[in-house]
Amino acid sequence: MMHMLDKLSDPELFHDPVDINGVPTGLLVDQLRDLVLLRMAEQHLAAMRKDGLIGGPVHLGVGQEAIAVGVSKWLRNSDRVFGTHRSHSHLLALGSSLHGLFAEVLGKETGHSRGMGGSMHLYDRSNGFYGAVPIVAGTVSLAVGAAMAARLQATDDIAVAYFGDGACEEGIVHESLNLSKITKAPILFVVENNLFASHMHVTQRQPSDSMVRFAHANGISSAVVDGNDVVAVQNSARKLIQEARDGKGPGYLEAVTYRWYGHVDWRDDIDVGVKRSMDDVQKWRARDPIKRLKHALINEGCWDELRHDELCVKLKNEIDHAWERAMSDSYPDESKLLDYVYASLGDD
Amino acid sequence: MSTLKEFSYGTAILSAFEYLLDHYPEVFVIGQGLWSPWYVGNSMTDLDKKYGIERIIDTPVSEAACTGAAVGASLAGMKPIVVHPRMDFMLYAMDAIVNQAAKWSHMVGGQAHPGLTIRAIINRGGEQGAQHSQALHSWFAHIPGLRVVMPATVADARDLLIASVLSPDPVIYIDDRWLYEQTEYLPPVKIRGLSQEGPRVIADGSDVTIVGTSYSTKLALDSKHVLAEKGISAEIVDLRVLNPFDAEIVIQSVNKTGRLFVVDGGWRNCGMAGEVIASVAENVPAERWKNTPVRITLPDAPAPTSRVLEKIYYIGVDQITATVQKAIA
Numbered sequence: 001m002m003h004m005l006d007k008l009s010d011p012e013l014f015h016d017p018v019d020i021n022g023v024p025t026g027l028l029v030d031q032l033r034d035l036v037l038l039r040m041a042e043q044h045l046a047a048m049r050k051d052g053l054i055g056g057p058v059h060l061g062v063g064q065e066a067i068a069v070g071v072s073k074w075l076r077n078s079d080r081v082f083g084t085h086r087s088h089s090h091l092l093a094l095g096s097s098l099h100g101l102f103a104e105v106l107g108k109e110t111g112h113s114r115g116m117g118g119s120m121h122l123y124d125r126s127n128g129f130y131g132a133v134p135i136v137a138g139t140v141s142l143a144v145g146a147a148m149a150a151r152l153q154a155t156d157d158i159a160v161a162y163f164g165d166g167a168c169e170e171g172i173v174h175e176s177l178n179l180s181k182i183t184k185a186p187i188l189f190v191v192e193n194n195l196f197a198s199h200m201h202v203t204q205r206q207p208s209d210s211m212v213r214f215a216h217a218n219g220i221s222s223a224v225v226d227g228n229d230v231v232a233v234q235n236s237a238r239k240l241i242q243e244a245r246d247g248k249g250p251g252y253l254e255a256v257t258y259r260w261y262g263h264v265d266w267r268d269d270i271d272v273g274v275k276r277s278m279d280d281v282q283k284w285r286a287r288d289p290i291k292r293l294k295h296a297l298i299n300e301g302c303w304d305e306l307r308h309d310e311l312c313v314k315l316k317n318e319i320d321h322a323w324e325r326a327m328s329d330s331y332p333d334e335s336k337l338l339d340y341v342y343a344s345l346g347d348d
Numbered sequence: 349m350s351t352l353k354e355f356s357y358g359t360a361i362l363s364a365f366e367y368l369l370d371h372y373p374e375v376f377v378i379g380q381g382l383w384s385p386w387y388v389g390n391s392m393t394d395l396d397k398k399y400g401i402e403r404i405i406d407t408p409v410s411e412a413a414c415t416g417a418a419v420g421a422s423l424a425g426m427k428p429i430v431v432h433p434r435m436d437f438m439l440y441a442m443d444a445i446v447n448q449a450a451k452w453s454h455m456v457g458g459q460a461h462p463g464l465t466i467r468a469i470i471n472r473g474g475e476q477g478a479q480h481s482q483a484l485h486s487w488f489a490h491i492p493g494l495r496v497v498m499p500a501t502v503a504d505a506r507d508l509l510i511a512s513v514l515s516p517d518p519v520i521y522i523d524d525r526w527l528y529e530q531t532e533y534l535p536p537v538k539i540r541g542l543s544q545e546g547p548r549v550i551a552d553g554s555d556v557t558i559v560g561t562s563y564s565t566k567l568a569l570d571s572k573h574v575l576a577e578k579g580i581s582a583e584i585v586d587l588r589v590l591n592p593f594d595a596e597i598v599i600q601s602v603n604k605t606g607r608l609f610v611v612d613g614g615w616r617n618c619g620m621a622g623e624v625i626a627s628v629a630e631n632v633p634a635e636r637w638k639n640t641p642v643r644i645t646l647p648d649a650p651a652p653t654s655r656v657l658e659k660i661y662y663i664g665v666d667q668i669t670a671t672v673q674k675a676i677a
Contacts, residue, residue, distance in 0.1 A: 146423060340457055
């Protein structure tokens with residue numbers, strides 16, 4: 001019998017507050033703030049897309065926030081992080097500016113990619129975010145190369161490659177895992193297993209719902225965690241990241257989660273999702289990474305509903321302010337259509 | 349004159365690698381066969397021994413991942429050279445080349461540039477057949493964001509490789525095994541900016557313009573000598589850089605000769621020969637043309653295996669001279 005996720009993919013389980021497992025509560029309060037920021041920012045994007053204010057598609061990771069927050073905790077801005085079509089949270093969790101993201105999604109010149117990328121081509125090198133693209137698994141080999149470069153440059157920086165269960169069906173992922181192991185590349189592969197690729201459930205696409213089997217096949221150090229538990233994510237990520245920095249080669253973290261919205265934009269995708277029922281969505285909403293951390297902190301006596309409400313009001317103001325600014329920013333000049341194709345035109 | 353040194357096309361490429369690895373610590377080389385480079389003639393001999401296997405990386409059989417890794421390494425400040433000993437195999441790497449490398453600068457608003465060089469080798473003939481013979485430069489020249497370089501001469505084999513690797517943009521540098529035995533005396537390396545390089549007149553003439561690329565430039569030059577005996581003066585233009593493509597030199601030549609023949613070792617449909625003719629036709633007044641322009645290309649068929657078919661498949665000097673003579677008769 002092939003290894004399966006079993007309990008970790010069961011939406012009836014893991015609804016209780018998370019076990020804080022020795023992590024200082026002050027730190028967890030900061031992470032709660034980050035989780036809520038990512039959640040509210042993406043819910044804002046969903047609403048604005050629905051209202052027609054955003055012209056292009058947005059792939060939202062609402063429900064998956066604990067993975068990016070838990071991993072980013074151990075990263076520094078000289079690391080090399082690569083994302084996917086669903087990377088708003090990967091970017092924001094690194095401390096990247098909300099205004100830069102919103103402006104980019106709107107195609108404004110003040111955006112992180114100067115308005116040339118939109119939601120699907122995010123970039124913020126100053127915070128270690130090397131880039132995200134929507135070709136499934138398109139950045140995985142790039143991240144391996146950035147990690148190989150870190151070795152050649154004799155730094156202890158690492159690369160991070162975020163990808164999903166769907167990407168595991170692309171051949172390039174398997175080439176990349178093999179190459180990373182054989183070159184001892186300092187990289188963390190983070191597989192956000194949300195059980196769906198577009199409308200297809202993982203059991204309709206693979207003989208197992210467990211993505212860690214590909215780490216085992218390549219002899220890569222790995223961990224499998226509940227991706228909706230920010231404590232579990234950060235504790236496993238910490239160990240794998242440290243091993244990579246110490247020259248022990250690649251690591252692989254499978255984090256099991258679920259996206260609340262459909263594949264793209266604000267809809268639930270119940271109608272187009274094979275094996276995606278509203279009943280399942282509701283159960284997974286009860287496995288909410290924010291609610292579970294919030295109640296853990298309330299049980300510890302260092303958080304309460306009033307402070308939570310105040311946090312939400314404060315973040316809402318930040319989001320509204322960043323959005324208004326982005327809305328009033330300018331679009332790229334028409335000359336930019338050709339200016340960025342090559343680094344240099346006749347002067348290098 | 350004492351500084352001139354004799355090189356073959358193959359050893360000129362080798363000397364470019366040595367120059368780059370000597371002077372630029374951020375240069376590394378990755379590809380299959382690099383620790384036993386018998387696939388690539390004498391163009392990479394002993395690089396692993398001289399520069400170490402950390403910088404000269406022989407790889408798993410993973411064209412896509414190795415090319416993608418080079419894109420990623422370039423974004424992290426390195427200057428990687430990926431070697432694909434046969435262009436046919438690098439089709440596995442098309443996502444890294446076309447979706448990632450070519451578009452990266454544009455997608456991120458010019459804030460990052462994947463300055464990798466992909467050395468793709470055309471290695472055909474010898475009854476190797478359809479999947480060991482392709483010349484796909486026209487494909488890559490179609491993609492905005494890629495620079496496509498094809499050296500025809502020994503000097504260009506060395507100097508354009510150096511310029512490619514030093515370019516901040518992704519470059520497809522394509523060399524042809526049929527040129528490896530050419531020899532030339534070269535001066536020491538002088539660094540050139542790739543974006544200032546383009547087509548060049550390599551032999552003057554007055555009756556016809558013959559445009560070539562890589563090996564077809566050699567064929568064009570050989571044809572010039574035969575045509576001269578028939579009293580036809582051919583001007584030869586070597587394209588050298590196919591993308592971004594600057595047709596100005598060809599336009600000037602055709603304004604003078606009024607006749608254009610484009611020889612290309614690729615296929616006809618949507619190929620480079622058609623692009624050259626279109627770019628010139630748009631810019632040379634109708635009254636200047638003495639003949640309609642002519643493409644001399646491979647037939648639109650995969651490379652055959654049988655030597656009898658190979659003989660009619662590849663372009664030869666006879667075909668070029670006969671075509672020119674017939675057109676202007």
